[in-house]
Amino acid sequence: MAEPIIEVTGLVKHYPLTQGILFKKQVGAVKAVDGVDFTLNKGETLGIVGESGCGKSTVAKMLVNLEQPTAGSIKYKGEDITKLSGRALKSVRRNIQMVFQDPYTSLNPRMTVGDIIGEPYDIHPEVAPKGDRRRKVQDLLDVVGLNPEYINRYPHQFSGGQRQRIGIARGLALRPEVIVADEPVSALDVSVQAQVINLMDRLQNEFDLSYVFIAHDLSIVRHISDRVGVMYLGRIVEIGRDAEIYDHPTHPYTQALLSAAPVPDPEAREHRERIILAGDVPSPTNIPSGCRFRTRCWKAQERCATDVPVLAVPAGFRDTGGAAAHDSACFFAEE
Amino acid sequence: MLLEVRDLHVEFKTRDGVAKAVNGVSYGVDAGETLAVLGESGSGKSVTAQAIMGILPSPPGRVTAGEVLFQGRDLLKLKESERRKVRGAEVAMIFQDALSSLNPVLSVGDQLGEMFVVHRGMAKKDARAKAVELMDRVRIPAAKERVKQYPHQFSGGMRQRIMIAMALALEPTLIIADEPTTALDVTVQAQVMDLLAELQREYNMGLILITHDLGVVADVADRIAVMYAGRIVEQAPVHDIYKAPAHPYTRGLLDSIPRLDQKGQELYAIKGLPPNLMNIPSGCAFHPRCPMAQDICRAHVPPLDQLDNYRQSACHFWEECLDG
Numbered sequence: 001m002a003e004p005i006i007e008v009t010g011l012v013k014h015y016p017l018t019q020g021i022l023f024k025k026q027v028g029a030v031k032a033v034d035g036v037d038f039t040l041n042k043g044e045t046l047g048i049v050g051e052s053g054c055g056k057s058t059v060a061k062m063l064v065n066l067e068q069p070t071a072g073s074i075k076y077k078g079e080d081i082t083k084l085s086g087r088a089l090k091s092v093r094r095n096i097q098m099v100f101q102d103p104y105t106s107l108n109p110r111m112t113v114g115d116i117i118g119e120p121y122d123i124h125p126e127v128a129p130k131g132d133r134r135r136k137v138q139d140l141l142d143v144v145g146l147n148p149e150y151i152n153r154y155p156h157q158f159s160g161g162q163r164q165r166i167g168i169a170r171g172l173a174l175r176p177e178v179i180v181a182d183e184p185v186s187a188l189d190v191s192v193q194a195q196v197i198n199l200m201d202r203l204q205n206e207f208d209l210s211y212v213f214i215a216h217d218l219s220i221v222r223h224i225s226d227r228v229g230v231m232y233l234g235r236i237v238e239i240g241r242d243a244e245i246y247d248h249p250t251h252p253y254t255q256a257l258l259s260a261a262p263v264p265d266p267e268a269r270e271h272r273e274r275i276i277l278a279g280d281v282p283s284p285t286n287i288p289s290g291c292r293f294r295t296r297c298w299k300a301q302e303r304c305a306t307d308v309p310v311l312a313v314p315a316g317f318r319d320t321g322g323a324a325a326h327d328s329a330c331f332f333a334e335e
Numbered sequence: 336m337l338l339e340v341r342d343l344h345v346e347f348k349t350r351d352g353v354a355k356a357v358n359g360v361s362y363g364v365d366a367g368e369t370l371a372v373l374g375e376s377g378s379g380k381s382v383t384a385q386a387i388m389g390i391l392p393s394p395p396g397r398v399t400a401g402e403v404l405f406q407g408r409d410l411l412k413l414k415e416s417e418r419r420k421v422r423g424a425e426v427a428m429i430f431q432d433a434l435s436s437l438n439p440v441l442s443v444g445d446q447l448g449e450m451f452v453v454h455r456g457m458a459k460k461d462a463r464a465k466a467v468e469l470m471d472r473v474r475i476p477a478a479k480e481r482v483k484q485y486p487h488q489f490s491g492g493m494r495q496r497i498m499i500a501m502a503l504a505l506e507p508t509l510i511i512a513d514e515p516t517t518a519l520d521v522t523v524q525a526q527v528m529d530l531l532a533e534l535q536r537e538y539n540m541g542l543i544l545i546t547h548d549l550g551v552v553a554d555v556a557d558r559i560a561v562m563y564a565g566r567i568v569e570q571a572p573v574h575d576i577y578k579a580p581a582h583p584y585t586r587g588l589l590d591s592i593p594r595l596d597q598k599g600q601e602l603y604a605i606k607g608l609p610p611n612l613m614n615i616p617s618g619c620a621f622h623p624r625c626p627m628a629q630d631i632c633r634a635h636v637p638p639l640d641q642l643d644n645y646r647q648s649a650c651h652f653w654e655e656c657l658d659g
Contacts, residue, residue: 052491189547190591216521262553274525277526
């Protein structure tokens with residue numbers, strides 16, 4: 001099981017902020033992703049959670065090579081894809097596909113469903129010879145639970161959930177090994193979300209896929225993920241198996257995030273302890289020194305402003321074993 | 336009852352036909368009470384609110400029948416000039432997307448102050464002082480300095496606080512909040528909901544909370560009205576509904592939330608799709624998706640039955656549903 005398929009090391013994406021028109025000079029940078037490491041194993045689902053602006057979508061874009069990282073490496077089966085170009089890049093890209101958040105804007109309204117799902121074959125004709133494409137697309141429609149006869153319809157003739165199925169079918173067209181799904185269900189109604197999650201679960205088994213599943217809904221991420229990473233302001237602050245993160249969080253941000261999530265049980269209302277964080281997430285142009293969470297953290301001490309905590313098993317838990325012994329970037333990690 | 340909606344019907348005339356958005360909705364809310372209106376997109380929950388406020392886009396929207404009794408007066412019968420006096424002063428609304436609800440070219444101080452200038456005839460200077468006071472109320476730090484700033488200079492959570500401040504400005508007795516925290520992050524959502532609940536208690540306001548989030552509802556609501564295809568399918572106190580839903584749709588919604596003990600299993604999913612409002616299924620609108628549907632469900636619209644003093648369900652088989 002633990003055969004790594006994607007290894008991300010020191011991934012950084014800074015967007016420069018410039019001033020002036022003729023003599024552009026860089027006055028700063030939006031540090032969208034600022035040093036991210038993780039491994040995705042074959043056949044597993046890695047969930048990434050975090051609030052808006054934490055850089056989770058930028059990570060997704062770099063994984064599928066829609067953005068070039070400023071620094072760091074992304075290794076697919078041992079090969080650094082950020083350094084590839086031309087034919088080598090094309091063949092790697094075939095194996096890492098993306099499913100987007102918004103099924104309304106990520107499908108071209110002027111193309112038929114058949115053309116949308118079949119478009120990847122124009123770029124990778126080796127996967128499906130011309131005469132074979134229509135049948136392949138119909139198979140894909142069937143696989144994602146849509147009527148294969150809908151092949152000539154346009155996106156507006158479908159509901160949100162059906163459109164997301166079309167997006168998934170397009171992602172599957174090239175038989176990739178990895179699918180990066182960026183908030184694939186957050187635009188859908190509650191009753192339809194479950195359908196799409198079940199579909200993704202089924203497809204994972206059927207096609208032996210590995211998922212990077214990015215979302216802000218904690219209960220959905222827990223349901224689908226084997227491991228979960230929590231991001232804050234461009235970095236992963238805690239990562240571990242799903243039970244480790246959800247039942248034994250040691251980073252204060254994870255603890256606050258979990259406690260703030262509304263629980264669909266009115267009985268829990270009275271005796272639930274909630275950590276309400278003060279303030280908002282700082283701007284990614286001006287990241288606090290030391291630990292980036294310290295400005296909102298109730299445990300912050302002087303040390304947090306000077307030293308950067310590394311993502312590793314905290315010293316206190318190193319020898320204890322058990323569920324609390326997982327990577328957490330905090331000097332004062334406790335359960 | 337502070338507000339009572341009776342048998343409200345709303346239609347939208349479109350090029351492709353008439354969309355029946357609201358088909359006989361009745362609900363009420365008391366002072367100090369929180370009623371959550373729960374439903375998916377297209378269930379008519381927001382349209383009902385717009386009809387109460389009198390801000391229905393019209394045309395194409397039109398209230399075809401029903402009453403909206405606010406403190407005994409039917410708002411739908413008032414002249415527009417009278418309604419304008421009610422809106423904001425007695426019934427206020429908080430919208431989902433604060434960025435597009437605030438005017439980008441006016442400072443937040445001007446927008447907050449406008450309430451007092453227009454409704455109370457206050458001088459601009461006094462209105463500005465009132466605006467600062469309101470921003471303090473909703474705990475916006477450095478209110479004195481920030482009152483001059485424009486909406487884009489505030490974060491999402493702060494903008495939603497400004498929306499709340501604006502709704503509170505004239506101390507209304509009823510607030511309608513349409514998905515007030517949907518656009519916010521989890522940690523900020525908790526801050527904003529807490530603030531709203533606290534202010535509601537303090538002013539003893541009625542609150543209608545429109546949402547699709549079963550988690551938020553469980554946290555703050557006293558009663559829940561579940562809507563489907565423009566009708567209320569179930570209405571009950573919050574504890575009852577989560578313990579034992581009396582309508583298969585509510586049950587389906589609750590069952591489709593991922594739970595811990597279901598990890599690795601298939602999630603329960605309500606089959607099919609929400610109905611097309613141009614062509615609502617016959618009988619019970621939920622029947623094509625309902626696991627309990629029988630012939631009677633296709634033929635007859637189930638009435639909203641009274642289960643006990645507090646609960647209602649519009650299902651022919653609510654007794655079976657209650658038993659699980």
